[in-house]
Amino acid sequence: MLGKLFKYEWKSVSRIGGLLLLIAGGITILGMITVRLSFGHVMMDEDSAMGALTAVLGVMGFMIFCLCLASISYGIFIYLGVRFYKTMYGDEGYLTHTLPVTNHQLLLSKILVGGIWSILVALTMALAMLLFVASFAGTATIADGSWWVGFADVWRGIFETFADMDAGSKARAVIVLLLFLLTAFASIAGLYGSITMGQLFKKHRGLMAIICYFVYLFVVWLIGFVGGIFMSINLALLSDESDVLTSYMDTYIIGQVVILIMGVVMYFVAHYINEQKLNME
Amino acid sequence: MAWELDSDRPIYAQLVERIQMQIVSGMYPPGGKLPSVRELAALAAVNPNTMQKAFAELERSGLIVTQRTNGRLVTEDEALIKQIRQGLAEEHVKEFFNKMKELGFTGGEIVEIIRENQASEE
Amino acid sequence: MNELIEIVGLTKSYDERSVAVNNITLTLPKGKIVGLLGPNGSGKTTLIKMLNGLLKPTRGSIKINGRFIGPETKARVAYLPDRNCLPEYRTVSEMVAYFGDFYEDFEKTRALEMLQSLNIDPGTKFKTLSKGTKEKVQLILVMSRKADLYVLDEPIAGVDPAARDYILRTIINNYNPEATVLISTHLIGDIEQVLDEVIFMRYGQLALYTSVDNIREKYGKSVDAYFREVFAC
Numbered sequence: 001m002l003g004k005l006f007k008y009e010w011k012s013v014s015r016i017g018g019l020l021l022l023i024a025g026g027i028t029i030l031g032m033i034t035v036r037l038s039f040g041h042v043m044m045d046e047d048s049a050m051g052a053l054t055a056v057l058g059v060m061g062f063m064i065f066c067l068c069l070a071s072i073s074y075g076i077f078i079y080l081g082v083r084f085y086k087t088m089y090g091d092e093g094y095l096t097h098t099l100p101v102t103n104h105q106l107l108l109s110k111i112l113v114g115g116i117w118s119i120l121v122a123l124t125m126a127l128a129m130l131l132f133v134a135s136f137a138g139t140a141t142i143a144d145g146s147w148w149v150g151f152a153d154v155w156r157g158i159f160e161t162f163a164d165m166d167a168g169s170k171a172r173a174v175i176v177l178l179l180f181l182l183t184a185f186a187s188i189a190g191l192y193g194s195i196t197m198g199q200l201f202k203k204h205r206g207l208m209a210i211i212c213y214f215v216y217l218f219v220v221w222l223i224g225f226v227g228g229i230f231m232s233i234n235l236a237l238l239s240d241e242s243d244v245l246t247s248y249m250d251t252y253i254i255g256q257v258v259i260l261i262m263g264v265v266m267y268f269v270a271h272y273i274n275e276q277k278l279n280m281e
Numbered sequence: 282m283a284w285e286l287d288s289d290r291p292i293y294a295q296l297v298e299r300i301q302m303q304i305v306s307g308m309y310p311p312g313g314k315l316p317s318v319r320e321l322a323a324l325a326a327v328n329p330n331t332m333q334k335a336f337a338e339l340e341r342s343g344l345i346v347t348q349r350t351n352g353r354l355v356t357e358d359e360a361l362i363k364q365i366r367q368g369l370a371e372e373h374v375k376e377f378f379n380k381m382k383e384l385g386f387t388g389g390e391i392v393e394i395i396r397e398n399q400a401s402e403e
Numbered sequence: 404m405n406e407l408i409e410i411v412g413l414t415k416s417y418d419e420r421s422v423a424v425n426n427i428t429l430t431l432p433k434g435k436i437v438g439l440l441g442p443n444g445s446g447k448t449t450l451i452k453m454l455n456g457l458l459k460p461t462r463g464s465i466k467i468n469g470r471f472i473g474p475e476t477k478a479r480v481a482y483l484p485d486r487n488c489l490p491e492y493r494t495v496s497e498m499v500a501y502f503g504d505f506y507e508d509f510e511k512t513r514a515l516e517m518l519q520s521l522n523i524d525p526g527t528k529f530k531t532l533s534k535g536t537k538e539k540v541q542l543i544l545v546m547s548r549k550a551d552l553y554v555l556d557e558p559i560a561g562v563d564p565a566a567r568d569y570i571l572r573t574i575i576n577n578y579n580p581e582a583t584v585l586i587s588t589h590l591i592g593d594i595e596q597v598l599d600e601v602i603f604m605r606y607g608q609l610a611l612y613t614s615v616d617n618i619r620e621k622y623g624k625s626v627d628a629y630f631r632e633v634f635a636c
Contacts (some may be wrong), residue, residue, distance in 0.1 A: 095488045100475070278457060283568065288596065288628075292619075327598065328599055
């Protein structure tokens with residue numbers, strides 16, 4: 001049953017998810033072309049007034065690009081939230097909740113699909129960023145292909161940074177990556193759990209769902225913040241660890257662990273409410 | 282399409298009457314096959330259990346016979362059918378006479394009215 | 404065992420003052436078409452939700468075929484809610500596949516036959532169908548299941564007479580002595596010819612549970628007329 005639920009959830013979400021990724025791809029290509037056409041041969045000339053102007057425009061273009069990407073990232077999140085609400089607690093909920101499945105299967109299938117898609121979107125955003133930034137590098141037009149050289153440079157830079165890290169930092173980096181994947185699911189669980197909490201209220205359940213979500217975000221931030229301060233003080237006192245990158249990663253890791261734990265908590269909250277407190281309409 | 286039935290009285294009794302009429306009038310000939318309970322219930326737009334009850338009643342009166350292989354058939358006992366037909370006719374006539382007497386007609390006047398109507402019918 | 408539904412001491416209360424269903428004990432047999440009748444606020448909807456696992460009782464129990472409400476009972480109960488609950492962007496054939504996927508007792512060929520007899524093109528999306536057609540499709544999907552219990556919530560409300568005939572005929576044709584159909588409605592007159600038994604509910608309680616013939620023979624009235632008498636304001 002879980003497989004079937006997953007299949008149908010995946011079908012529905014990919015319609016919109018795929019569309020968003022396509023849009024992201026389109027924006028990236030558009031951005032890259034714009035950059036190459038506008039700045040290709042002028043970028044490296046820092047001294048002239050033209051150089052300064054193009055630098056400013058370049059930064060603006062970059063910010064607009066980031067805005068677009070951010071919208072798409074939020075877009076998938078909002079879509080997942082709205083879809084969860086509609087399929088679980090809207091009219092469609094009458095269909096959903098009379099399927100011969102357990103609440104665990106229902107929630108898990110949705111969290112799995114939501115998590116995978118948010119990872120896909122995040123990876124695509126990262127790739128888009130990379131491509132866009134890389135298109136600034138290089139000094140020639142697209143025609144002779146040397147923008148690709150700039151792109152390769154960026155990749156090489158990343159790999160070198162990683163290779164240069166010591167064992168401890170490498171381990172941390174791997175953990176960061178793993179956490180990134182896991183917290184995608186935890187964040188979705190947090191979203192779905194908050195929406196479910198909205199069902200505890202008699203009226204304005206949609207509004208309460210949104211409010212609960214912000215409360216959830218605040219709680220996560222608060223715990224992470226306090227924990228982070230605590231950890232930083234601890235580390236500063238107890239070790240000689242002065243590598244900035246490492247301490248950033250540590251703070252990040254703490255925040256992510258909080259999200260993970262909260263994700264599990266919210267999952268069980270959502271399950272409990274669906275089992276015991278469900279009251280459709 | 283659905284049969285006109287009166288909700289104030291038990292439906293199954295009305296179904297019995299209806300099917301009796303259909304049999305004596307020849308719609309379902311002697312020895313002929315009857316539709317299944319489900320089919321007739323759907324046609325009449327009534328509950329199949331109610332139709333089943335009507336069939337059971339008709340079976341008891343001998344008008345319908347159930348054969349294991351052939352399903353439900355109208356009886357071949359033509360005398361019985363004739364008897365029921367006669368019985369129904371007499372009921373209608375009694376009712377007619379009662380109504381006419383209520384209007385104040387005498388027996389002789391009633392027969393005269395019948396004769397006139399019969400002539401115009403044919 | 405001829406009992407399909409065993410309800411014992413069923414109560415649903417939201418707080419001390421608001422009790423939607425109040426201590427109902429009732430056993431429904433197999434092979435009957437039962438009407439669930441009562442004015443608004445009588446607890447009909449709450450009872451239906453509890454039968455379908457959409458609401459948890461406060462006290463008491465419901466068993467369907469000896470099982471408590473859960474995924475196993477949901478696999479054997481076919482529910483037609485009083486609203487359109489199928490996704491708008493999906494096509495009819497996608498929903499036929501969906502039902503077939505989740506419900507073992509779903510008979511795909513029957514569903515397709517019924518759709519064809521109504522000239523409904525399975526390739527159409529729900530959002531392009533008229534309200535009446537959407538309802539018919541939902542009914543077809545529900546009635547194409549060979550379930551133990553069919554729960555139909557207001558199946559003929561807001562539907563034209565031809566469609567109403569079609570719906571009643573479908574219910575009759577679908578009849579199976581191992582299953583029970585529970586029809587909740589306020590349009591008693593249109594449906595009483597199809598009913599075996601009726602449940603009257605009032606103020607969350609069971610006011611009456613009896614056979615339809617009993618009412619007609621004992622009181623010489625139709626169920627509709629008797630209901631009006633009992634529930635006159």
